[in-house]
Amino acid sequence: MPRSPSVLVIGAGFGGLGVGIELLRAGFGDVTILEQADEIGGVWRDNTYPNAACDVPSSLYSWSFAPNPGWGHRYSRQDEILDYLHRTAAEQGVLDHVRTGVRVTGAAWHEDEHRWHVRTASGESLTADVLVPALGQLSRPVVPDLPGIDRFAGPAFHSAQWRHDVDLTGARVAVVGTGASAIQFVPGIVDRVASMTVFQRSAPYVVPKPDRAYTRTHHRAFSGFPPSQTFGRRLTWVLSERLNAALTAGGAMKRLLELGWRAQLRRQVPDAALRGRLRPDYPLGCKRLLFSNDWYPALAQDHVEVVTEVVTEVEPAGVRATDGRLHEADVIIWGTGFAATEFLAPLTITGSGGVDLHEVWADGAHAHLGMTVPGFPNLFLVYGPNTNLGGSSIIGMMEAQAGYIRQAVRAVARGRTLAVRRSVAASFDAEMQERLAHSVWAQCNSWYRADGGRVSTNWPGMVAEYVARTARLEASDFEPAGVRDDDVEVLG
Structure with missing residues (x-):
């Protein structure tokens, strides 16, 4: 190749590291x-909150090129996954390419140079031929802007910023939120606290989690006969694809999930009034489907109260709800999720002609194949708009994106600047929104949707479809400026 393009990746999670390894x-x-x-x-x-774990089986929630025969459980714990990331990144040689402690504040495309100029909080300026933001959709914790929130007398923290220095033993704890994090940390702390008040805005569907610890026999099989683990991964892939289909189109699996949820709720919550408060008022799949065997038993304990009134303000002594009642607390834990639809915030990204990306996305984020945006050449997002999944492993989506970005970098190496055509991006976005308008995610409000109602996070099909559509970078999708005839075959 004539040269090796310079590539700047922002973010060193699964997405950013995966791109680095692929390149x-x-x-x-x-x-x-x-x-x-x-x-x-x-x-x-x-x-790092108590009980933090993945809700996708370990065999699938890992890179396809780096199976791990040593997983401790079918559903890996947080520390196992972090260790896997460190170990695999070291084995693949990508750690030498990571700079930590560098906060990017913005980036601007310089048309005269055909390069990106990237700014950091320390004032450093970096340049690159290709820019790959890999910030993820669940990286910016959200704490509600409530009156009096700064006047609370005790510790208050978000689940993604867990205060391990706060001893919860014998404490009165208020938990605000009942999402994917809360259903893990609430059972993890419920037996330590004196009392717990759980504020629930809307009840989640919680189905049984078929978890188990792997035995020595499992580990010997996975290590000594790798096809056994490969078979498990493929079987999990098939089942997860059926789950994706069930959440978007219904069918037998969705009915089985509903039966599993009903049976678990009835079996684990004997109190009829509490069961009533824990029944969702929206279709299964419209909000994130949750997996747990100990969420309902935790809420059914005598020292736990589930409050469905909306929190209106925070006072020094506790949390007040719409019914006027003050719920006294020593500690508040915010299980209020992330700013999933605010893609790339708080970075300032300007493209051709100084256009601000967030202005382009004023009505909701959108990108061709979730990666490229018209007017922003040589910019490729990882885990961008409309690439999240209702079921299955996001790692499969991000591996497909890494392969696509590899093809893009190869094209840049041949001297091409890649600017996606507006007509191509508009056609893709129209298809996504038409399909999503008929999906279960359009039937309620959730973190999948932006304020205007646009579903900007989720992919409307199965992973296999996305993998197929990103397998080849099509030359015709991009503006023709600077293209040689022989570049077409290179892009594949």
Whole structure:
């Protein structure tokens, strides 16, 4: 190749590291991954709350090129996954390309140079031929802007910023939120606290989690006969694809999930009034489907109260709800999720002609194949708009994106600037929104949707479809400026 393009990746979680590994394996050595924290890991570095674990089986929630025969459980714990990330990144040689403690504040495309100029919080300026933001959708914790929130007398923290220095033993704890994090940390602390008040805005569907510890026999089989683990991964892939289909189109599996939820709720919550408060008022799948065997038993304990009134303000002594009642607390834990639809915030990204990306996305984020945006050449997002999944492993989506970005970098190496056509991006977005308008995710409000109602996070099909559609970077999708005839075959 004439040259090796310089590539700047922002974020060192699964997505950013995966792109780095893919490019290094393809022979592109000028890759730098910028990470604002002091170590790699993304969400698996940040979320250290009690019981933090994955809700996708370990065999599938891992890179296809790096199976791990040593998983301790079918559903891996946070520390296992973080260790896997560190170990695999070291084995693949990508750690030498990571700079930690570097917070990117913005980037601008310089048309005269055909390069990106990237700014950091320290005032450093970096340049690159290709920019790959890999910030993820669940990286910016959200704490509600409530009156009096700064006047609370005790510790208050978000689940993704867990205060391990706060002793919860014998404490009165208020938990605000009942999402994917809360259903893990609430059972993890419920037996330590004196009392717990759980504020529920809407009840989640919680189905049984078929978890188990792997035995010595499992580990011997996985290590000594790798096809046994490969078979498990493929079987999990098939089942997860059926789950994706069930959540979007219904069918027998969705009915089985509903039966499993009903049976678990009835079996684990004997109190009829509490069961009534824990029944969702929206279709299964419209909000994130949750997996747990101990959520309902935790809420059914005598020292736990589930409050469905909306929180209106925080006072020094506790939390007040719409019914006027003050719920006294020593500690508040915010299980209020993340700013999933605010893609790339708070970075300022300006493209051709100085256009601000967030202005382009004023009505909701959108990108061709979730990666490229018209007017922003040589910019490729990882885990961008409409690439999240209702079921299955996001790792499969991000591996497909890494392969697509590898093809893009190869094209840049041949002297091409890649600017996606507006007509191509508009056609893709229209297809996504038409399909999503008929999906279960359009039937309620959730973190999948932006304020205007646009579903900007989720992919409307199965992973296999996305893998197929990103397998080849099509030359015709991009503006023709600077293209030679012989570049077409290179893009594949």
